[in-house]
């Protein structure tokens with residue numbers, strides 16, 4: 596049995612989605628990291644202390660995108676690459692989501708809501724919003740006409756990027772273009788997305 600450590604409204608949502616897409620049984624350990632007792636217990640499992648975290652037999656993994664690659668390749672090969680070229684596209688889009696788009700959305704989140712009022716910066720919020728808008732324009736221009744990020748079918752890249760787009764649109768009020776909007780609506784309409792929204 597897979598053990599999944601996560602929490603709603605966090606990076607673990609990306610892995611939660613992938614677990615549902617993979618259709619494998621798993622046990623969801625919901626961790627409230629603000630609770631010192633839960634945090635201490637979680638540190639016993641994962642000394643790195645960050646969610647998501649996955650234990651699958653002897654395999655112990657952190658980092659949502661790496662976990663999702665593992666789940667796709669092992670349990671849902673049709674969502675993984677079938678060629679070097681597809682793998683490159685999956686890597687490219689997933690890394691774009693986690694290391695290019697998401698940090699700009701987090702910049703807005705932190706300076707609008709998380710850091711203490713005296714440390715908040717309107718400049719950071721505005722810059723983050725501008726960068727998110729620019730990146731979402733890039734998504735609109737480069738999303739393949741077949742409506743999927745890689746391989747002409749729904750893959751782990753769509754899961755990884757849709758979760759970052761979800762944060763970016765929620766935090767920045769950014770509007771998606773026609774093509775990206777249709778792609779994102781299709782991602783959100785999938786049963787996995789609907790299930791984790793209701794399950795939390």
Ligand SMILES: N[C@@H](CCC(=O)N[C@@H](CS)C(=O)NCC(=O)O)C(=O)O
Nearest residue numbers: 605606628644645646647658659660
């Ligand atoms: N790049 C990591 C980010 C993991 C991460 O920062 N998780 C946050 C929640 S969104 C966390 O566990 N924070 C708790 C802490 O830093 O103590 C991933 O995508 O898995």
